Amino acid sequence: MLSLLSLFPVVAAGSATFSSFRLAGAQEFQTFHPASTFEVFPNGIDHPLSGRAQPAHFRDSALAFIHKRLGNGTTLYKSGFESDVAAHVYVHQQFNGIPVTNAIANVAQNKAGKVTSFASSFVSARPRKVPSSVAKLSAEQAGQRATSALGGSALNDREWTLAYLALNADELVLTYAIPLQLSPEQRVLAYVDAATSAVVSVINQTLDLTYRAIPITARDPNDGFELIVDPEDLVASPSGWTTPRSGINSHATRGNNVVATLYTGTLTAPEPFDNYTWDASLEPDDQRNVNASIVNAFYVLNTVHDVFYRYGFTEDAFNFQGADAIFLRVQSTITRNNAFFFPTPDGTPPEIHMLLWDSTSPMRDGDLETDIIAHEATHGLTTRLIGGGSGGCVNSAEAGALGEGWSDAFADWLAQTSEDIKDFALGTYVLDSPIGIRSAPYSTDTKVNNITFELLQSSEGEVHVFGELWAEVLHLQLAALVAEYGFTSDARTNPTGTGGNVIWLHLFVDSLPLLPCQPTFLDARTSWIQADAVRYEGRNKCLLWKVFAGRGIGVGAKADHVNNFEVPEECA
Structure with a gap:
């Protein structure tokens, strides 16, 4: 029997939702997430440029398909990449040449150039309110307003650019998106109205584990430490793990994929990495245990990087390498009994904070539990691949x-x-x-x-x-x-x-x-x-x-x- 699923597109429509963020004893901020459509075409369908003697580049054919669906002049190209089985293109909805930060569309094509899926969270093509694209305050003034309203400090690790934010399906506001560190364990993205200086939305940008070198096939110190020889996968990490973007081997836990340091400073663990032993009878932050902890976390996170790379999470697909290698904060003291991933857009280094847990005596170190590090690293995979490297499409x-x-x-x-x-x-x-x-x-x-x-x-x-x-x-x-x-x-x-x-x-x-x-x-x-x-x-x-x-x-x-x-x- 032929399946209807095989013959016709499968269409899923999601409802618009709001997420909220509340500071302790302060105002609650809501963020609008537009309704989405998601269509898949199991056998693939043609795009408007199909049939040409010279096949179109996947970016051009994807944009032609998007324009046919959503209209010409409605989009700004955001990003794209090609894997071994598919090509992906992402666009923002735009008005006046300014992107709508929470309105994204994306198209996937197979190797035959057929469109296999299409998704869109665009808002109304003719919103009731589209403000001027000219800001009345500077990015610096917006940053000052955000910290004045919410506290904390503004992070300068990315450019503060103008973008429209959809407040609902029919109303836009011109904003600056200001990343803030509200406390050691809390980071947010504050949207500041570029005309009135009001903070109109706040998005949580802290992904945590929340309550509830060891070989990668093992789980924790109870399985024992081993001497692991040449663990680098030179397909995924051609220069190994300890050579940063400069091309000079650091001979320490600092490389092109991961920079692992003790949280309280810039201390990395130097080679030889097989020198450091773990003593379970001592507290994790005893100096004799610190380097063993750094080395283990560095080993696990690099291994996960290499696994993801082999399966398609490459530099073209917005992974963490070079200028945006992951900063791994070992034995972080921002709090206890948790672990955190702070996502960022492609090109900006994210951070993972691994903490100590005080349910036992001596305390136990999350840096020594493989599954916790792997959990946090996977937040990086999902927040980068969904939304084309935006780092901001996993918030609802x-x-x-x-x-x-x-x-x-x-x-x-x-x-x-x-x-x-x-x-x-x-x-x-x-x-x-x-x-x-x-x-x-x-x-x-x-x-x-x-x-x-x-x-x-x-x-x-x-x-x-x-x-x-x-x-x-x-x-x-x-x-x-x-x-x-x-x-x-x-x-x-x-x-x-x-x-x-x-x-x-x-x-x-x-x-x-x-x-x-x-x-x-x-x-x-x-x-x-x-x-x-x-x-x-x-x-x-x-x-x-x-x-x-x-x-x-x-x-x-x-x-x-x-x-x-x-x-x-x-x-x-």
Whole structure:
């Protein structure tokens, strides 16, 4: 039977939403997230430049398609890149030559030049209010106004440029986006009206783990330290891990991908890296333990960088290299019992803060738990690939929950070592608890974990709670794919392997750049299925749908988060 899904586009429409940010005892700020449309074309469709004797560049053909859908003169090119199976182009909606920061559209094309997906969160083409594009205050004045209104200090690590911000579907305001450090553990993006100097919106830019060198296949010090020889993947890191952009080997934990320092200073751990031993009887911040902690965190984060690179998160695809290498703050003292990722747009270095945990004595160091570092690093992957390197498309309630789920899920993938997909719990070492920091381990056993789509109906949850659903679903997807195709033992460096774990990570990475800005769970489900259509010609469609449907995200699931256990007719 021919599937309707194969013949016609799958269209998902998301509702407009608002997210809020409140300072302690102060005004609450709301940010508008425009309604999005997300269409996928499993077999691909033609664009307006199809049929030419000389094939068009993917950027030109994507822009032609976008202009046909959204109108000429409506867009500003933002970014684009080409992977081994698809090309991606991102644009902002524009008025008066100024981009609308929260209105993005994106197109994906396969290697045959066919359009395979289209997403847009554009607002009205004729808003009721479009202010002048001429600012009445300077960027410096906007920065002063932001700090005066909110406190903290403005960060100068990126250019403060003008952009329209959609306050709703029919009203724009001309703003400067000012990044602020409100406290050691809190960073935000404040939008300042360029005409009135009012702070009109504030977005949280702090992604944290929140409550609840060791070999990369191990989890924590309980598994033991080993001498690891030449761990660099020279395909992903041609100059190794300790050579920064300057080309001069630093012989320290400072390189092109990661700069790992003790939080309280600029101290890096010098070579030889096998000199530093960990003494579990001492506090982590004892000087004898500090360098061992820095080296381990540096090793794990670089390894994750190399894995992501192999699967398509390259410099062209907005990863963290050279000028925007990740600053890894080891044993950060900004607070306790947590870990933080501070996202940035492409070209600006982000930061990861790894903390100490005081549930035990001596305290335990998150820098020694592989899954926590992997979780934070995955926030970098998702915040860069969704939105074309913007760093700002994972802020709405559902998008934030997906972000936490993706981060848990990759840490889970990294921890699996065989066809026997084991239950996975995050943060077991730092809490000294087999359950870790989440409500339950991720498991194929419904007696251990039975959460379904209706979890999102709760008014008491937050992004980490809701994110558990997505991580659990991806755990089940991994188990199903490995049961079908087996397990590739060298998957971290072999993206051509045939095992289910290789297929899973390709779907994971491939699905992200397809998504609209501020995606929903239904968008994420659709992009996962479409990633399989593009890379594997849809051969896993029914397997993947059965997993989604098994947890209530079936083909009839809607934005009301009522469970639906249906699969497409051809998969029944």
